[in-house]
Each structure stands twice: as structure tokens, then as C-alpha cells.
Amino acid sequence: MIVGILKEIKVLERRVCMTPAGVVAMVQNGHEVVVEKDAGAGSGFEDALYVEAGATILDTPAEVYAKADMVMHVKEPQPSEYDMIREGQIVFTYLHLAADEPQTMGLMKSKSICIAYETVEKADGSLPLLLPMSEVAGRMATQEGAKYLEMPMGGRGVLLGGVTGVEPATVVVIGGGVVGVNAAKMACGLGAKVYILDTNLDRLRYLDDIMPANCYPVMSNPSVLRELVLQADVVIGAVLIAGAKAPKLLTKDMLKDMKDGSVIVDVAIDQGGCFETSKATTHEDPTFVVDGVTHYCVANMPGAVSRTSTMALTNATLPYALEIANKGWKKAVQENEALKKGVNVVDGKITFKGVSDAWNLDYTDINELI
Numbered sequence: 001m002i003v004g005i006l007k008e009i010k011v012l013e014r015r016v017c018m019t020p021a022g023v024v025a026m027v028q029n030g031h032e033v034v035v036e037k038d039a040g041a042g043s044g045f046e047d048a049l050y051v052e053a054g055a056t057i058l059d060t061p062a063e064v065y066a067k068a069d070m071v072m073h074v075k076e077p078q079p080s081e082y083d084m085i086r087e088g089q090i091v092f093t094y095l096h097l098a099a100d101e102p103q104t105m106g107l108m109k110s111k112s113i114c115i116a117y118e119t120v121e122k123a124d125g126s127l128p129l130l131l132p133m134s135e136v137a138g139r140m141a142t143q144e145g146a147k148y149l150e151m152p153m154g155g156r157g158v159l160l161g162g163v164t165g166v167e168p169a170t171v172v173v174i175g176g177g178v179v180g181v182n183a184a185k186m187a188c189g190l191g192a193k194v195y196i197l198d199t200n201l202d203r204l205r206y207l208d209d210i211m212p213a214n215c216y217p218v219m220s221n222p223s224v225l226r227e228l229v230l231q232a233d234v235v236i237g238a239v240l241i242a243g244a245k246a247p248k249l250l251t252k253d254m255l256k257d258m259k260d261g262s263v264i265v266d267v268a269i270d271q272g273g274c275f276e277t278s279k280a281t282t283h284e285d286p287t288f289v290v291d292g293v294t295h296y297c298v299a300n301m302p303g304a305v306s307r308t309s310t311m312a313l314t315n316a317t318l319p320y321a322l323e324i325a326n327k328g329w330k331k332a333v334q335e336n337e338a339l340k341k342g343v344n345v346v347d348g349k350i351t352f353k354g355v356s357d358a359w360n361l362d363y364t365d366i367n368e369l370i
Ligand SMILES: NC(=O)C1=CN([C@@H]2O[C@H](COP(=O)(O)OP(=O)(O)OC[C@H]3O[C@@H](n4cnc5c(N)ncnc54)[C@H](O)[C@@H]3O)[C@@H](O)[C@H]2O)C=CC1
Pocket: 118, 130, 131, 133, 134, 135, 137, 174, 175, 176, 177, 178, 179, 180, 197, 198, 199, 200, 203, 220, 238, 239, 240, 241, 246, 247, 249, 266, 267, 268, 269, 270, 271, 298, 299, 300, 301, 302
């Protein structure tokens, strides 16, 4: 198979979807790899390293789309790319289609096979290709919260951990999954008072066992949330209903009673966001203020720490990319249930329920197509 590695084009997105080490593995398995010029430069992987690994460098995305059987990205294809995608081509990347109607339509029209990293799901419910970026985004969420609490950044001038004789900040994390735990771990390590909310009692029990003493796992419901966000200096949104739009948990009404200069970080923005006032921002202009509360809503947070993220992401995606390349998408999906859950669009048909529900489109069971 010919595998195409595209350069990211979202604002200040510097990750790349395959390291030179990944190219070596592809080539060893008998595949040809074409890499768009400078695709890895933002993560410290120059073109020469890809050539040494056995890849060919192409100048433009159009050439990569024209040549490859499977194209890989980190972020979703942008509108300028929809018409370059060929019928029957495999597109393997983050898609987040339940939050992006134009992209859903663009990919349906392309008649390609679109496999979303974020909906690949193992039998235990874990999301192996979302997990590494959730670890990064969770850890970053606390850093961003701490940064925007500083007075020169428009915050209320509170140090997350406090100091001797002065109480620490209160951090409320909504969602106790991978993002939530990583955010809470960082906030606890810095000495904040941390509440972590989830609706899954087993998960809360687990968090109660493993988290440090300054972390309080709490059952999430609207009245508890209202009470806690009023005390909060930082609120981190980290809920997920896999592949579906995020529920709006922090309402406009709650927001207006929050402390002036407090910060909310909506990590779930890639699934539409879990705060009513959220709208996606970019690394170029990451924040905006509503009712005195700073909103940080960057949909590709890990892009800011591109080298760490590229390595963490490709550690997870490479085995799946190799399986698709080695077997072809149909056989790979027939033999790997986790990968099957990643298939969102096939030949113009939506095969992921969360996406068809989000846009009122017909749903086709993937088993009818393989
Ligand atoms: N903005 C960015 O750059 C990035 C965003 N993300 C996003 O972060 C979100 C969270 O991802 P993960 O932590 O990996 O998911 P996860 O599945 O590990 O955790 C989600 C948690 O939310 C909980 N939950 C669901 N509904 C809830 C509710 N109403 N109240 C409280 N908790 C609730 C679930 O029980 C689960 O424990 C996803 O939307 C993911 O796509 C992930 C990485 C990067």
C-alpha cells in the first residue's frame, strides 16, 4: 500500500502523524510512504530523516492525496482538502464529526473510507488512540488554568498551590476519565484543592482509591456542579460520551455567578464543548471572556507541545496503521473489533451512530459493508 503523511494546516498545529521510526516500520512491512514536504519540521523531524527512513518527499498535499491509498493526518481534513480526497481512499486521522457538519458532508461526498482515531474503542471501553492526547491535554489544561489565573493574563491573581498561610486555588474537573485524571493529578501536585466529578460511581470509587488526599471525587449532578463552580478558580471540562456531542453542563446561568477572573478550560470542545458559552478557539488566540470568566477552548491543545504529542500519538496509532496497510481496510476491520468502531464514513454512508444522530443522517451498520 502507498501511505501518505500530510502536513498539518490548522493554525499553529505542529504535530505530525508519523515519525521517521514509523516510516521505517511501514517500509519493513513492504509499503511505500510519501511525506508532504516539512510535515515533521514542527516536531523536530526534518525531511532528511524521513528520506533516510525510506520515504519520498512530495511538495504539495494534492500530490500526496493523488498518490496514496491511505492518507494520514493528525487533525481532521480542512475544507481546502475535501475535494482532493479520492473515492475509495482511506483517511485515517482524528475527525470529531459529531461536532462538524460541513466536514461530515465533505467526507460523505468524497466517497472515501474514513476511520476516526477518537472512536477506535477496545472491548473494555477504552479509546486507545484518544488516550495519549487526552493525557497531554489533561496535563496542559491545568497549566493553562494556572497561567490564565495570573493577573497579567487577565486572571484573578491566584497561585494554584497558594503558599504558607494562604489557601490554595480550588480546581473543579468535570469528567474523571483520562483528561480529568491527568488534569487533577497536575493540579494536586501543584497543591490546589481539587474536586473531580463523574457520573460513574465505579469510576469515583477507583478515583477515591488512587488520587491524593487533596482530591475529592464527587458524583456529578447539576446542583453539586452549581455549588462547586461558585467556589472554583479553575473549572476544567473533561466529559465524553464517545463519538457524540458533549452535554452542556456548565450553563450561562451558573457562569454569571462565578468569581471574576476565574478560568474555564473546555477540553471537550472538540466534541462541541461542555460549557454553554464555549466556542472553539485556536493557539493563535486561545481565550475570550464572558461575564468576567476567561474561557480557554482550544480544540487541538496537544499541538502546542508538538514533539511530546507526536511521539505519544504515533506510539499508539502505528500498530493500527500497519494493520490497515498490511491487510487492507476491510480485512483489518473484520479482524479487529476496536478498529471497526473507528469507521465513521464509508462510500458516502455514515457508519457511526453518534455522527448520524448529530446531523439527522441515515445510519448504516458497518457489518453490512464489510
Ligand atoms: N481539546 C483537545 O485538544 C483535546 C480534547 N480531548 C477531549 O477531551 C474529552 C475527554 O476525553 P477523555 O478524558 O479521553 O474521555 P474519557 O472517556 O476517558 O472520560 C470521560 C469521562 O466523562 C465522564 N462523564 C460522562 N458524562 C458525564 C457527566 N454528565 N458529568 C460528569 N462526567 C461525565 C465519563 O464517565 C468518563 O469518565 C473528549 O471530548 C476528548 O475528545 C482529548 C484530547 C485533546
